[in-house]
Every structure is written in structure tokens, then in C-alpha cells.
Amino acid sequence: MSEIKYVTVTALTKYIKRKFDVDPHLSDIWIKGEISNFNLHSRGHMYFTLKDENARIQAVMFAGANKSLKFKPENGMKVILRGEISVYEQSGGYQVYVKEMQPDGIGSLYLAYEELKNRLQKEGLFDQTYKKQIPKYPNRVGVITSPTGAAIRDILITINRRYPLAKVILIPALVQGVHAGASVAEAIKKANKLGALDVLIVGRGGGSIEELWAFNEEIVAREIFASQIPIISAVGHETDYTIADFVADLRAPTPTGAAELAVPHISDLMERLLERKNRLKRSMLERISSNKDRLNHYQTSYAFRYPKQLYLQKEQQLDLVVERLQKEGQRLIKYKKDTYSHLQSRLTNVHPKDQMNRSKEAHQALLKKLNREMSSILNIKYAQFNESIAKLNALSPLKVMDRGYSLVYQEGNLIKSINQIDEGQMLKVQLKDGQLDCKVHGVEERSVNE
Numbered sequence: 001m002s003e004i005k006y007v008t009v010t011a012l013t014k015y016i017k018r019k020f021d022v023d024p025h026l027s028d029i030w031i032k033g034e035i036s037n038f039n040l041h042s043r044g045h046m047y048f049t050l051k052d053e054n055a056r057i058q059a060v061m062f063a064g065a066n067k068s069l070k071f072k073p074e075n076g077m078k079v080i081l082r083g084e085i086s087v088y089e090q091s092g093g094y095q096v097y098v099k100e101m102q103p104d105g106i107g108s109l110y111l112a113y114e115e116l117k118n119r120l121q122k123e124g125l126f127d128q129t130y131k132k133q134i135p136k137y138p139n140r141v142g143v144i145t146s147p148t149g150a151a152i153r154d155i156l157i158t159i160n161r162r163y164p165l166a167k168v169i170l171i172p173a174l175v176q177g178v179h180a181g182a183s184v185a186e187a188i189k190k191a192n193k194l195g196a197l198d199v200l201i202v203g204r205g206g207g208s209i210e211e212l213w214a215f216n217e218e219i220v221a222r223e224i225f226a227s228q229i230p231i232i233s234a235v236g237h238e239t240d241y242t243i244a245d246f247v248a249d250l251r252a253p254t255p256t257g258a259a260e261l262a263v264p265h266i267s268d269l270m271e272r273l274l275e276r277k278n279r280l281k282r283s284m285l286e287r288i289s290s291n292k293d294r295l296n297h298y299q300t301s302y303a304f305r306y307p308k309q310l311y312l313q314k315e316q317q318l319d320l321v322v323e324r325l326q327k328e329g330q331r332l333i334k335y336k337k338d339t340y341s342h343l344q345s346r347l348t349n350v351h352p353k354d355q356m357n358r359s360k361e362a363h364q365a366l367l368k369k370l371n372r373e374m375s376s377i378l379n380i381k382y383a384q385f386n387e388s389i390a391k392l393n394a395l396s397p398l399k400v401m402d403r404g405y406s407l408v409y410q411e412g413n414l415i416k417s418i419n420q421i422d423e424g425q426m427l428k429v430q431l432k433d434g435q436l437d438c439k440v441h442g443v444e445e446r447s448v449n450e
């Protein structure tokens with residue numbers, strides 16, 4: 001019988017948990033249900049069951065995630081939550097680890113808000129690089145809002161109080177209801193076509209999320225991003241954040257705040273103007289005083305009091321200058337002439353023709369010297385030669401032959417002794433004027449001294 005293969009409960013649970021963890025559909029999921037068995041742990045973690053008519057799932061929301069909740073969860077409350085599904089190994093059951101939670105009712109709007117916000121943020125519509133500068137001193141302020149709402153009244157009052165120089169142009173739009181988004185977007189487009197607005201305020205007063213929803217619509221967000229006119233968003237109260245706030249060039253907490261950001265305060269400008277006026281006045285007075293001092297100085301100067309004497313002094317100075325100029329000119333001309341003569345002399349010395357003539361003369365002198373030296377050497381050599389000839393003649397055997405001596409050869413060898421000769425041999429005898437062929441008929445030895 002073969003052995004049965006089995007796995008432990010722990011291994012099986014770990015295997016199932018890994019399956020949950022790698023499933024992308026379970027890693028970030030929105031779930032709608034009702035809270036039951038809610039338990040707030042002393043450490044801040046929330047444990048509860050999320051259920052509907054036919055099923056239930058355990059849920060846990062740790063303290064780090066639930067500390068930003070703006071409501072208190074309780075049993076029976078319907079909620080929409082976002083989380084991750086995984087297996088709790090100790091019990092072997094699966095549960096949702098909650099990251100966000102919203103009360104149901106506004107949940108669908110909240111989901112749409114988050115989805116659009118994330119998508120537009122990824123496209124770069126919120127980037128600071130696209131934000132336009134709000135002009136400091138606008139002449140024309142466009143306002144897109146309801147003509148009957150409290151927002152336009154607050155904006156008009158604020159602008160008229162702060163900066164009555166600016167002209168406010170209202171572009172009416174629906175700011176609530178199903179057609180509000182399209183109406184606001186069309187109003188932004190219309191404002192850009194006018195071409196005379198320096199800044200645009202887009203918004204409305206406070207309300208519920210449903211009432212403010214037009215400013216969370218994509219059509220409004222894209223029209224704000226495409227606007228050539230800088231836009232200040234002014235939607236609801238300070239705690240309300242809409243998609244329009246993120247796309248706008250500047251967010252104001254309220255419509256009144258938008259008006260304050262759009263225009264300067266005239267009292268501040270008047271104060272600044274008065275300060276600059278005083279600075280300009282002080283600067284002008286200082287300059288006038290300085291110029292007066294200079295004028296007095298000139299008027300009391302020697303030139304103004306004794307102009308004729310000053311003229312004569314200048315005439316005399318001019319004569320001195322002219323005289324100095326003439327001397328300097330003559331000195332300069334002489335210097336140039338001397339320089340020219342010096343250069344001319346140097347040029348003559350280094351002229352190629354003169355150098356060639358001098359070289360020819362040197363060559364002739366050297367040639368004569370060489371001839372003299374050669375003649376002297378030849379005479380010496382000639383005398384030495386004659387002396388050597390005389391010595392050779394004195395030692396030459398031919399000269400001895402002149403006195404009657406001869407040389408005897410036998411087959412080319414000089415015969416110096418009778419021991420080299422045998423009787424009957426043929427010999428050659430060299431005389432001074434020729435040679436003899438001789439035959440030896442006898443050999444007789446005798447003393448040399450006989």
C-alpha cells in the first residue's frame with residue numbers, strides 16, 4: 001500500500017494566503033456593507049464584521065489607518081471601505097484590512113471624486129509648473145458664479161472695498177444641479193473669448209458635497225486647466241476641497257478670500273504710494289540742495305570772480321604748452337633721424353654685395369697663402385727626396401756593380417757560398433749591364449783572407 005501524502009494545516013493556510021496576496025483584484029478593493037460586531041481595541045485598532053443580506057466578512061482597520069476618520073463607526077452603519085483581502089493565518093479565515101472608510105450615501109460621490117482626482121493628478125493637471133501668476137493690479141476681474149448667490153455679493157463688496165479701480169465682470173453660471181458642470185465650463189470658455197480679463201474667480205458659497213459637485217466634474221477641471229486667464233477657485237468653505245481647487249492657479253478658502261487674493265487693498269497701496277511720494281520728495285530736495293551747493297561753489301570760484309585774470313593765466317599756460325610741444329617735436333625728429341642713420345649704417349654693413357666683396361678678398365688672400373705654403377712644402381719635400389735618392393744610390397748594389405762586382409743566382413736564389421753549388425750546375429751571373437748563363441766546372445774552397 002502506497003504512503004498517503006498530506007500537508008499540514010499551517011502549510012495549507014500559508015499556501016492559500018500566498019494565493020490571496022498575489023491576486024491583483026484583492027490587493028485594492030472597494031466594498032460596501034453594514035458594520036456589525038464593532039469593537040474598538042484599547043490600542044486603537046478597529047475590529048468589525050462587514051455584512052450584507054447574504055454574506056459577511058471580517059474586517060480590521062488599524063490605528064494608523066483609522067486615526068484620520070472624520071466619523072465614528074458603529075454597529076448598523078452602512079459604509080464603503082477600501083482595503084486589501086488577505087488570510088489571517090491563526091484562524092485560517094480571510095478578512096479585509098481596511099485602508100479607508102466612508103459612510104455610505106456620499107460613498108459613490110467620494111469614489112468618483114477619488115478616481116478623478118487620481119487620474120488628473122497622474123496626467124499632471126495639478127503640477128505647479130502649469131500654475132499661472134496672479135496679476136498684482138488687475139483692471140478687470142471676471143467672476144463665474146450664480147448671479148443670485150451670496151458668493152457674488154461677497155466678492156463685489158470685497159473688491160469694491162479693497163480695490164474700486166478694478167472692474168468686475170460677472171459671467172453667470174449654474175453652480176448647482178446636473179447641468180452646473182457644463183455651465184461653469186462654458187462660462188470659463190466664454191471668459192477666455194472676451195480677452196479683456198486679467199484674472200478669473202470661479203466658485204460659489206458653501207453647501208453639501210452634492211451641491212458642490214459641479215466643481216468636481218472633469219469638464220470643469222479640464223476647462224480650468226486650459227484657461228489662458230489665471231483662475232482663483234473659491235468653492236464652499238475653508239474645509240471643502242474640490243477638484244477645481246487642485247487644478248486652479250490659486251485656491252481661496254471662500255469667495256470673499258478669493259476677492260482678497262484677486263485684488264490688492266487700496267489702503268495698502270495708498271500707504272505704499274505715500275511712502276514712495278515722501279521718498280521721492282526727500283530725494284528731490286536732497287538733489288536740489290546739492291545742486292544749489294554746486295552752483296554756489298561755482299559762483300564763488302576764482303573763474304567766475306576774475307575771468308580776465310583766469311583767461312590771461314590760461315593764455316600763458318598755453319604758450320608754455322606750445323613751446324614744450326615744439327621742443328618735444330624737435331627732440332622727437334632728431335631722435336628719429338639718429339635712429340634712421342644708425343639703422344642705415346647697420347644695413348650697409350650687412351649688405352649682401354659688400355659681404356660678398358669682403359669674402360672674395362679674404363678668399364684671394366687665403367689662396368695666395370695656400371700657394372706659398374704649398375711651394376714651401378714642395379721645396380722641402382723635393383730636397384728630402386733628393387737626399388733620399390743620394391742615400392739609396394750610395395747603398396744600391398747596382399752602384400757596387402759599377403765597380404766590377406756581380407751577383408750569382410741558381411734558379412732564382414742568390415748564391416752566397418760554394419756550399420750551395422755543385423759541379424755541373426747552371427748559374428746566372430748578374431752584371432751591371434746584363435747577365436750571364438754559366439756552368440760550374442769546378443768548386444774550389446779558399447779562405448776569404450787569402
